[in-house]
Each structure stands twice: as C-alpha cells, then as structure tokens.
Amino acid sequence: MAASSNSSLSGSSVSSDPEDYQPPIWKSYLYQLQQEAPRPKRITCPQEMESRPKYYGREFHGMISREYADELLVAAEGAYLIRESQRQPGTHTLALRFGHQTLNYRLFYDGKHFVGEKRFESVHDLVTDALITLYIETKAAEYIAKMTTNPIYEHLGYTSLLKDKMVHRLSRGRTEPRRVTFQGDDRISSPLVRRSALKDTPEKQCSYEKIHNFKVHTFRGPHWCEYCANFMWGLIAQGVRCSDCGLNVHKQCSKLVPSDCQPDLRRIKKVFSCDLTTLVKAHNTTRPMVVDMCIREIELRGMKSEGLYRVSGFSEHIEDVRLAFDRDGEKADISASAYADINIIAGALKLYLRDLPIPIITFDLYSKFIQAAKIPNAESRLEAIHESVLQLPPAHYETLRYLMAHLKRVTQFEKDNLMNSENLGIVYGPTLMQPPEQNALTTLNDMRQQKLVIQLMIEHEDVLF
Numbered sequence: 528m529a530a531s532s533n534s535s536l537s538g539s540s541v542s543s544d545p546e547d548y549q550p551p552i553w554k555s556y557l558y559q560l561q562q563e564a565p566r567p568k569r570i571t572c573p574q575e576m577e578s579r580p581k582y583y584g585r586e587f588h589g590m591i592s593r594e595y596a597d598e599l600l601v602a603a604e605g606a607y608l609i610r611e612s613q614r615q616p617g618t619h620t621l622a623l624r625f626g627h628q629t630l631n632y633r634l635f636y637d638g639k640h641f642v643g644e645k646r647f648e649s650v651h652d653l654v655t656d657a658l659i660t661l662y663i664e665t666k667a668a669e670y671i672a673k674m675t676t677n678p679i680y681e682h683l684g685y686t687s688l689l690k691d692k693m694v695h696r697l698s699r700g701r702t703e704p705r706r707v708t709f710q711g712d713d714r715i716s717s718p719l720v721r722r723s724a725l726k727d728t729p730e731k732q733c734s735y736e737k738i739h740n741f742k743v744h745t746f747r748g749p750h751w752c753e754y755c756a757n758f759m760w761g762l763i764a765q766g767v768r769c770s771d772c773g774l775n776v777h778k779q780c781s782k783l784v785p786s787d788c789q790p791d792l793r794r795i796k797k798v799f800s801c802d803l804t805t806l807v808k809a810h811n812t813t814r815p816m817v818v819d820m821c822i823r824e825i826e827l828r829g830m831k832s833e834g835l836y837r838v839s840g841f842s843e844h845i846e847d848v849r850l851a852f853d854r855d856g857e858k859a860d861i862s863a864s865a866y867a868d869i870n871i872i873a874g875a876l877k878l879y880l881r882d883l884p885i886p887i888i889t890f891d892l893y894s895k896f897i898q899a900a901k902i903p904n905a906e907s908r909l910e911a912i913h914e915s916v917l918q919l920p921p922a923h924y925e926t927l928r929y930l931m932a933h934l935k936r937v938t939q940f941e942k943d944n945l946m947n948s949e950n951l952g953i954v955y956g957p958t959l960m961q962p963p964e965q966n967a968l969t970t971l972n973d974m975r976q977q978k979l980v981i982q983l984m985i986e987h988e989d990v991l992f
Contacts, residue, residue, distance in 0.1 A: 553751040556670065557663060558758035564662035565605035565625065567654040572608075580619075582636050583609055586650065590616070593631065600624040607654050609634060623654060625661050632657075645764050656762035663760050675780055680754040735921045737771075737788040737804045741781045744768035754780040770794060771805050797853040800882045804922040814926045816857045821876035822933045824861050829869030830936070831943035836954045840871035848875035880930075881958045887927050888980075890963035892918055897960075900976035900983075912983060913991050927959070927984070928992035934985045952982035 571585035590611040606624040621634040632642040639646035647653040759765035771790040790809035851859040899911035956977030
C-alpha cells in the first residue's frame, strides 16, 4: 500500500477559540479500498430445489459437494452460493470465492442471516459486508494494526469543540477528599473544619472522569472514526457510538479513548435510573438535581416531621414526582402547593437513590464497606470506612457527602422527628448499599453491617468526608 493513499493531518490545527475551529482532515485510504472491494455475484441453481428453505433464494443449490461448489464459483471473485452440508444434513454452508480460493462458512438464520456476530436482513448484504472486510483486512492488515498510533483525538483535541463549538464548557476542579487519622483514645484528629451547614458552603468545583458508554452502531452513509480519523468500513455495525455523548469510533479504537465523556443532554432520556456520573456531567453539576432539590425542600418544611424517611408517602404520588423529574428536570415542581405531604418528597429521594444502576456505594466497594463494619475495634472500623469512602468515584463521593451532612442535620431534630442515626441507618442501608449479586440472602445477612455503615457515616460525617 502506498503512504500517499492517506490524507495528511499536516496543516490542520485547533485554536483555543471555538471560532477558529478547523475540522480534521479525514484519511481516505480505507474508504478507497472499500470502493475497490469485489462485488457479490450470486450463482443461481438452474433447477427448483424442493428442499430449499423459504428464507433462501435461487442461490441455494441443495446438497452438493465442496468440490462441485468450487467448480461453480471459480469463474469470478465475489461469486457465492449456499449448499446443504453432506456431512451434517440440515445445516447450511455459504461458499464464497475470494482471493482465488473458495471459503466456506457455516450459515445460520434466526430471523436474520449470520455467520458471526453481525446479523443481516439478506444473504446478499452479508456477502457484501464479508467481501469488504476480507478485502480491506487483506490489503491493509499492517495499516490497520498501526492506525491508532497517531490519533487525531490527542493531537488535534478537536472532539470537545466538535461537540459544542460555540459554548465554553465549565472546567471544574474537585477538591480531593482529606485523609483522617483516628486515634486510640476515641478522639478523632482531623484538619477538616466541621461543616454545620453545607447549603451555606460555597459549591465545591468538580472535574469527574467518565468512561464512554460505547455500543455497536450501524452508520448510514460514510463515517470516519473520531479517534484515528480513518474510515469505518463495512455495511453494518462498522463501529461503536457512545450513547451518552455521541462519539463515533472503531471498536478497536474505543479501547484507547480517554475517560473524558461529556454527556449530551439531548441523549439523556430520563433522570431516574440514569447513571449518576452521566447525569451530573450532562448537567455540569456537582450532584444530581434530584438530591439537591429534594433535600432543599425537606429542610425547608419537613425536618420536624415525625418518622421522616421512615414513614412512606403514597406510592402513586411518589411516581408522579419521578415522572416530573424525568419530564421537567430541574424545573419539576415539588413545592408544598404540589405535594403537601413531605413524605412524598422523602420517598422520591429514596426511590431515586434506590433505582441508580450503580448504587451510591458502588458494587465494587460494597464488600470493603461490609468488612469494615465487621471490625471489632471502633477506631479501626472507622478508619476502614474512611479508606473505603475515599475510593468512591467523585460523583458518588460528593452525593454521599452531601446526603450524610443532611441526615446529620435530620438527627438534630430527633426530639420532633424521632429519627436518630441508627433509625436512619436502618432506612438508608439497603438504599445506598446493594450487593453486586442481588442475592436476597446476602442482603438479609448484611443488613446489620449496612445499617452500621450508614449510622457511622452520619455520626462522623464531619471527619469522614
């Protein structure tokens, strides 16, 4: 292959000013190869085959040998037929001529035709895609192996500008959690200042890493990889697309893309049951608006409500709140005029936290928190919980920190609401902590530790966070 077949990236640059944005120069070599790939040539059977399955056409030749199939296909590159296997009657083989030899593939049908992962509406489409893939991987194997070595993603840094050329996105730096030393005399030594009222504290600035949510995608029309700038070849499933931000890349390039997904609000279909980091990055907030808005409403008019968080609101009204957030986002009306019973708002907050696809205390850290709660020595137990808290993803850490500070304030009204840290631990343990296996027996066995973890985080929130 000639190096001159590629478009050069020289002369293309990106200014810090979105107005000066210059689009990348896409590399055309693989696109040219796809245009050169052999075209499918169906070899039809001259006679009607009674044994032909209804989902095959005249390309089906019945039970013929490999040798005879080879004779029928030898005339042209891209020629293909379907035969019934002589060795395994009832199974079918796609015989395809490529590279001056006949290739045989076991052919399947389950409503769509396939020989591997990709599924096609017709055999003709399957063969077209196969010929493109075979031709490109034969002609450009060395090129494909090296195409990720000089990515435009890193050298041009154009992606964020491409997503939002006219808007400067906030770049927020998150204050790292402080490590705390717990002394053996039951006193806690910490450089942290007690946070008595988080809502009066200036908003912490945050910069959360988020991995891309790549899913296999079929692109209509020519598309180029936004990581390596090379053409994404094939008829279907040519690459992957991030369902949160829309980044399009080769499957092999997706493994090299940095964890810098900036979710697009237009792609976020709902608020409840949405990944926590995805939601806060999409809205450029420190915490989910559901948590902030519900806590604000509860602290405004519900702190003295007896059985706060323990007493349930009407489930249909809680569902109404969920729908309001999914539909209206931060404009959702959860005021007293809309929902007089504060237990509805408290129930909506618990539902939001319970329905997170990854719980506040993440699946991979669940066992560390449970084991920490089992430590007999009180100081060592608190130290272990603190170490586990520090390992939480930033969005989870900030949400948990804010929630624990709120629940600490709830306990200050225990005389009226009858909710101390232990009672809140019982309520919030299963909400914030869920075992990765989703096993009922595991959950039952861990309930005491779940309660204790939340209880201790409420009681010591000023030094654990």
